[in-house]
Amino acid sequence: MKSFSLPIKWKLTLWYGGILALILVAFCGFVYTYFQNSLQKSIDTKIKSIAEVLSSSMTETHGQSLFGNFERYLENALGKKPKGKFIQIIDASGKIGARLNDLEAEAVPVSFVTLEKALKGEVVYETIETARPRLRMITMPILENKKVISIVQVGSSLEEFEDTMKRLLIIMIVSIITATGGTIIVGYFMAKKTMRPVDQIRRAAVKISSSNLDERIELKGRKDELGRLADTFNAMIARLKDSFQRVNQFSIDVSHELKTPLTILKGETELALRKDRTNEEYKKSLESNLEEIDRMSHIIDDLLLLSKAETKDMRLNLDKVDLRDLLADVCLNMKIFGENKGVEIIAKELEDIRIVGDALKLRRMITNIVENGIKYGHAGGYVAVSACKQDGFACINVKDDGPGISSDDIKYIFDRFYRADKSRKRESGSGLGLSISKWIAEAHHGTIEVESTPSTGSLFIIKLPMS
Ligand SMILES: Nc1ncnc2c1ncn2[C@@H]1O[C@H](COP(=O)(O)OP(=O)(O)OP(=O)(O)O)[C@@H](O)[C@H]1O
Numbered sequence: 001m002k003s004f005s006l007p008i009k010w011k012l013t014l015w016y017g018g019i020l021a022l023i024l025v026a027f028c029g030f031v032y033t034y035f036q037n038s039l040q041k042s043i044d045t046k047i048k049s050i051a052e053v054l055s056s057s058m059t060e061t062h063g064q065s066l067f068g069n070f071e072r073y074l075e076n077a078l079g080k081k082p083k084g085k086f087i088q089i090i091d092a093s094g095k096i097g098a099r100l101n102d103l104e105a106e107a108v109p110v111s112f113v114t115l116e117k118a119l120k121g122e123v124v125y126e127t128i129e130t131a132r133p134r135l136r137m138i139t140m141p142i143l144e145n146k147k148v149i150s151i152v153q154v155g156s157s158l159e160e161f162e163d164t165m166k167r168l169l170i171i172m173i174v175s176i177i178t179a180t181g182g183t184i185i186v187g188y189f190m191a192k193k194t195m196r197p198v199d200q201i202r203r204a205a206v207k208i209s210s211s212n213l214d215e216r217i218e219l220k221g222r223k224d225e226l227g228r229l230a231d232t233f234n235a236m237i238a239r240l241k242d243s244f245q246r247v248n249q250f251s252i253d254v255s256h257e258l259k260t261p262l263t264i265l266k267g268e269t270e271l272a273l274r275k276d277r278t279n280e281e282y283k284k285s286l287e288s289n290l291e292e293i294d295r296m297s298h299i300i301d302d303l304l305l306l307s308k309a310e311t312k313d314m315r316l317n318l319d320k321v322d323l324r325d326l327l328a329d330v331c332l333n334m335k336i337f338g339e340n341k342g343v344e345i346i347a348k349e350l351e352d353i354r355i356v357g358d359a360l361k362l363r364r365m366i367t368n369i370v371e372n373g374i375k376y377g378h379a380g381g382y383v384a385v386s387a388c389k390q391d392g393f394a395c396i397n398v399k400d401d402g403p404g405i406s407s408d409d410i411k412y413i414f415d416r417f418y419r420a421d422k423s424r425k426r427e428s429g430s431g432l433g434l435s436i437s438k439w440i441a442e443a444h445h446g447t448i449e450v451e452s453t454p455s456t457g458s459l460f461i462i463k464l465p466m467s
């Protein structure tokens with residue numbers, strides 16, 4: 001079963017919304033509690049100050065003037081008529097001496113526990129939940145000679161306070177819902193806009209196949225991470241396209257290279273079979289076939305070597321190599337081939353150079369290049385091989401006075417199957433010699449370069465590190 005995964009744009013939006021809601025709830029909770037405590041404290045201060053004024057005025061008059069006109073007495077004592085308050089004086093025996101009730105609530109219950117505490121001289125603050133509206137009440141004993149002569153109770157309605165807190169709560173809830181909702185809506189559209197290029201990349205990736213590597217992601221002018229991702233993706237597709245093209249070209253070249261000797265093989269064999277032939281004729285035909293088979297097996301060997309080199313399957317058998325000996329040996333081996341073509345091999349200025357390398361592969365590289373010099377040279381020409389030490393490198397030069405290589409061809413001669421002179425194709429070879437030589441030089445962390453002037457000659461320069 002395909003498991004469901006929430007799209008990133010939704011995940012982002014919900015995370016933003018959720019975190020904002022949490023922060024707002026915590027912040028509003030703090031503000032609400034702080035506000036509630038401050039309001040309660042100010043109510044407590046108010047009722048305490050009334051109770052204190054009454055207490056001191058009662059002490060002065062020994063409670064005598066209270067029982068006349070309580071309202072006027074309060075007005076005198078407090079300087080104004082107390083509004084929204086409940087005030088009562090209880091004598092030491094628990095009898096209510098005077099009371100002012102400016103509240104809508106009728107009976108205000110008096111708790112015996114509170115009275116008992118007050119009689120012991122304790123000031124008690126309490127919230128009377130049973131009264132309607134709820135009351136905040138202070139019960140304060142009035143002392144004379146350290147004796148409780150009466151108790152004053154001042155209560156204040158909590159109606160206004162509750163109204164304020166309720167309104168604050170509503171404002172906060174509406175703000176939290178609006179802010180979170182707004183963040184979710186705006187966040188969703190922003191996340192959707194941000195994630196759009198990712199979707200474009202996904203759709204482009206779906207369309208890409210080996211036959212369609214022209215697809216590119218267009219993120220006009222974006223320089224951010226997604227823009228860079230698209231650029232990287234485009235560069236990857238371009239590289240893939242290049243690789244596919246090279247593989248295709250390679251297959252075409254290989255087929256072409258093998259097709260020619262196969263066609264010749266087939267033609268020669270058919271010709272030989274057309275009528276009865278003498279032993280001599282059969283021998284000639286078989287020799288010609290063997291030549292083509294040799295050519296094919298040579299191509300296949302070279303291809304195998306290059307494929308191995310490309311897949312990094314090829315390892316160098318590193319050992320100490322005496323370059324002077326190796327170069328002299330190659331020149332000696334090529335001497336007969338040179339003589340057959342009328343090309344002289346000159347091995348001069350061979351310095352004593354020792355490097356670490358794969359002797360067999362190095363021999364193959366030098367042979368390829370000297371062989372080219374002979375193969376493409378003219379009778380009476382030469383191929384000169386020299387070697388010297390230069391800036392920590394062993395520098396091998398192979399110079400000839402052959403036809404040279406044109407500037408158009410020179411950039412491609414190290415490519416596989418490239419032959420500068422197509423008309424000489426059959427004699428020239430498969431066009432793999434220099435690609436193999438280049439790989440061998442690079443595998444030794446060296447370089448191979450060519451300088452050439454058409455009709456004057458060519459100079460191949462190989463540089464190999466000495467340590
Ligand atoms: N010394 C040279 N002078 C003139 N042209 C050269 C010389 N060396 C190489 N070339 C040109 O470069 C091409 C590539 O050489 P490369 O050695 O890779 O292939 P090849 O000699 O044709 O075949 P292979 O070496 O595989 O038998 C040659 O076909 C030839 O046209």
Ligand SMILES: [Mg+2]
Pocket residue numbers: 368371372429433434
């Ligand atoms: Mg060659």
